[in-house]
Amino acid sequence: MQIPSHIEEIIRQQSQSGQTLNAYIYDTARLSKRTHCLKNMMPQGVEVFYAMKANPHPAFLEAALKAGVAGIEIASLGEAAKAVNAGFTPEQLIYTGPGKSLEELTWCVNNNIRTIHIESLVEAHRIQNLCTKAGKTQDILLRINANFDIHDAQTTFSGGSKKFGIDEEQLDVALPQILALDKLNFRGLHVFAASGVLKVDDLLHNCELVFELTKRIESQYAGITCDIIDFGGGFGVDYEETGHDFDPQAYADGLAAMITTYHFEGRHFVLELGRWMAAECGWFCTEIIDIKTSRGKKQVICAGGINHFRRPAALSINHPMTIVNLGRDKLFETQESIHQEKVYFGGPLCTSADKLANDVFIEDAHIGDIAVFGLAGAYGLTMSNNDFLSHARPKEIVVGA
Ligand SMILES: Cc1ncc(COP(=O)(O)O)c(C=O)c1O
Numbered sequence: 001m002q003i004p005s006h007i008e009e010i011i012r013q014q015s016q017s018g019q020t021l022n023a024y025i026y027d028t029a030r031l032s033k034r035t036h037c038l039k040n041m042m043p044q045g046v047e048v049f050y051a052m053k054a055n056p057h058p059a060f061l062e063a064a065l066k067a068g069v070a071g072i073e074i075a076s077l078g079e080a081a082k083a084v085n086a087g088f089t090p091e092q093l094i095y096t097g098p099g100k101s102l103e104e105l106t107w108c109v110n111n112n113i114r115t116i117h118i119e120s121l122v123e124a125h126r127i128q129n130l131c132t133k134a135g136k137t138q139d140i141l142l143r144i145n146a147n148f149d150i151h152d153a154q155t156t157f158s159g160g161s162k163k164f165g166i167d168e169e170q171l172d173v174a175l176p177q178i179l180a181l182d183k184l185n186f187r188g189l190h191v192f193a194a195s196g197v198l199k200v201d202d203l204l205h206n207c208e209l210v211f212e213l214t215k216r217i218e219s220q221y222a223g224i225t226c227d228i229i230d231f232g233g234g235f236g237v238d239y240e241e242t243g244h245d246f247d248p249q250a251y252a253d254g255l256a257a258m259i260t261t262y263h264f265e266g267r268h269f270v271l272e273l274g275r276w277m278a279a280e281c282g283w284f285c286t287e288i289i290d291i292k293t294s295r296g297k298k299q300v301i302c303a304g305g306i307n308h309f310r311r312p313a314a315l316s317i318n319h320p321m322t323i324v325n326l327g328r329d330k331l332f333e334t335q336e337s338i339h340q341e342k343v344y345f346g347g348p349l350c351t352s353a354d355k356l357a358n359d360v361f362i363e364d365a366h367i368g369d370i371a372v373f374g375l376a377g378a379y380g381l382t383m384s385n386n387d388f389l390s391h392a393r394p395k396e397i398v399v400g401a
Pocket of ligand 1 (some may be wrong): 195232234272
């Protein structure tokens, strides 16, 4: 992995402070670029939302706002507050996720968010009651757990028994009940198959299934139109550096052709993207505190572990990484270092689960150097177990801020 020179410069500057370096460095220019690129290439009717769960740092929200995303996909009241603080209006928020509390739904209804994506009949009834009390109606999408999954995706959200949405097979029981709730404006469907998908055809296959489902619903239920179709997120990034990145142009072309085939022009299509927008904007940079050999294998211990960067351990993958050599003085003559070998990287936590990377080939690394993990802008700090062992939070350094 190559680190951009301006990021390496910050790492070197920060390392001179005398403090142990343990930080995320963010450059959100890439998020802006990706947003513009999607807005230009997607067919008419497609709206791009930023799924802020990928990275809720204000700099990411600000960049998304400035680049002109349609809005923010939220999954909690905390996310709603952060989005509004960053300058988004409640009308730009769409809310997906199981287990929305009464307080969360109340805020959404009272503040007129754009759509709530309901995940169960219970949720539908809760919104109906809230709307009745408030004298309002609420636009909703129905989230479906399609009978389809993308096997080689990093995380699947549909197929099998899932906590997300209502099973496709239960639709004929659930939908009439939802349509009978007079305070709910049924606007369409939300079907999100999987996250971290690199093959465009897999995601397009999901689109096709949703289009088929839409056709079936509209022919079966008189007067019902799915005028919003939300495909969730899912665009993957090439963590394993295979050279085969997700091709958004191929996706845009495939979707455009499908919209024409199904005569679905004039509808709204929603993408709620997190990973593809944010991953390339972040580097987790953590100082090598110790190196030792254990039964023939080098163990490299860094300042931050899964408390600050849990993704590699949680998903059993290695992120692309490199070492910034700082040429620091040795503590003693026989101190260990790494030369062209496969090693283990972990953090300072008292659990074997505290893995940053394993069997990763390193050219040259020494105590005091900085291990830099790329594609760490999405699901980095935000999905880590920060409080475990109560280490200080890593710094979050924003380029240009
Ligand atoms: C409902 C929903 N929308 C969007 C996303 C973002 O997905 P991705 O990061 O794959 O784009 C997620 C991720 O978990 C999600 O759960």
